Each structure stands twice: as C-alpha cells, then as structure tokens.
Amino acid sequence: MEIDLQPVGEIDYGILLQLKDRLHRVFGCPVVISDPVSIPQEAFSADRKQYLSDMFLDDLKPFKKAHTYVLGITDVDLYTQGLNFVFGQADIAGGVSVISLHLLKQENYGLPASNDLLIERAQKEAVHELGHNLGMGHCEDGTCVMHFSNSLIDTDVKKPFFCSHCQPKLAL
Template identity: 45%
Template sequence: MRFNSIIIQPYLPEDRIDKKILKERLENIFKISVRWNQPVHTPETAFDRFRGQYLGSYFLRDLLKYREEKSILLGIVSRDIYEPGMNFVFGVASPHTKTAVISTYRLHNSFYGLPENSHLFMDRVTKEAVHEIGHVLGLSHCPDPECVMYFSNSLLDTDRKSFYFCSSCYEKVLSALGL
C-alpha cells in the first residue's frame, strides 16, 4: 500500500514535545508528509484501575476514528501504557489497522529520578515513533542493537539505539512505502 502521510494524534494531557522537530525527523526518515491533529481526550475506558495504567492496544482502535485513506496514524499519549503479559510498553502498533501509539510517560528522565533533558527526551520520542511506524509498515524487531527496530526492554536499550533503520530494515521500509 502506498502511504502519502503520517498523521500524529496527540491525546490530552499533551506532553512537552517539540512538534517541529518530530515532524521534520519523521519526514526526513519516511519521505512522506507529517501532520499534527488537534489533541483529543484520552479514552478513560482504556484505563485499568487495578494496574493504574492504560491498555495500549485500546488506543489502536480509538485511533481509527481519525484515520484517513493512505495514511499512517500515530497516537501520542502521556499516560503509562501496557499490554497483557508486560509490565509496561513504550508503544504498540498494528500493521493491519495502520495505527500505532507511543507513550511518553517513561521517556522522561524525571520518571527515573534524574534531571530532565529535553534533547534526550526528543531523541527518545523520535526513536519510539519511528520504531512503531516501522511495525505499522510490517517490520519486526531487528537483532542489531543500534537499529531503531531493536526491541527496547528498558530505557537503556532505547538510548543505545539510533532513530534510524539499519540498511536491511530501511530497504524494507522503502519497499513498504513504495519508494
């Protein structure tokens, strides 16, 4: 399928994301336009009271309300998300619905008791966004620890990898985009 845009759908409350930087990085990597939608309320039905977290895959269904033909939709939520069997996830994606969501909750240094670093935060947001869009395009995890498609089991894994694809994964991305 040929995509002509990535639509970013922020959920309230919005995090301190530099929208211009993320837009430029995604356009540079994926070679398609990126557009920001107006923020929408976080669906409270996704909240699991027992866990105190939001079910990540719930957002994938919620995002379908905002999809446009030939677009990839990326949700950004500042809440903590999880998937069954996992303590937490940084993001989740579906190649079938062409939707993905990332959580910024655990990408802040302050979550770990460290001083905030806005540049490092934006690098982490970019890596998670690119990673989940890679899954939307059908890529699986990569064994190269520097490739953005490497599985991040912790923030250290995220910090170690690049926000670019290795050459093998990037060939798959370009093919999936029809480029």
C-alpha cells in the same frame, strides 16, 4: 504516504513540532499534527495505575485514511496484556500506532528533565512503531531502530533510524 501525529491528551506542542520535523526527515513524507483527542478513561486500570494501550489503538482507527498512518502520542503510562509496560504499540492491520512519552522522561526516574533526550527517545519509538505499520518486524541488530526495547537502556543504545539491512525493506 502521510503521517498523522495525533495527540491523545495534552502533549507539549514543542515536542510535537520537533517530532514532526524528525519523522519528515526519516520517512520523507508529509507529517501533519492533528487536534488532540481525549484519553480513553475506560483504558485505566486502577490496580496497575496504567492505561491499556489497545484501547488507544481502537480510538485511533477511525482517523485512519488511505495512505495515511496515524501515530498517537500520549503522556500516560501504557501497558498491554502480558507486558508490564510498553513504550509503544502498533496495530499493523489497522494502520495505527501509539507511543507514550511517560517512560521516556528523565524526570519520571527522579532525574533532571532533558528535552534533547526526550525527543531523541520519542523519535526512536515513533519510527519503530511506524516501521511496524510499514510491515517491518523486529531486527536483531541492537543499534537498529527496529530492535525491540525491553528497557530504556535498549532505547538509548539503538539509533533513531533503520540499519542497512532494514532500510531497503522500507517500501514507501
């Protein structure tokens, strides 16, 4: 398999390179960085000042190829029906997923920016969504990357890889 990192809108190239390296280490497969595509403006909700993540997934589907999983990365705040926000979302049947860096950035909570924290959190969310694409569900173990993040605290508690229960389910 291969992972296609697909920036949606402008994303810092240093972040993409670090994420590429980390995903390669977790999944052991080739990871490529694609040219950015534009943010779907029709996904913007003026009331919520957020973007509907489902439309990002729809835009990514045409890039899906056999044996390739497309992971979109955006900087804008995402939501989906029934949830105030999402860190990321996977379309399992479509083989695509998207993560947002917006809520992972310290500076968006009035704190000093931290590149280390940002890349660590982005790795966790990326591995989580790709895990869904590979057929994995949520894990009850709060330290497992497949644990559902209700808040950034949950993301910070979990580790950036699969627990011993989930790891064997990774059929690559």
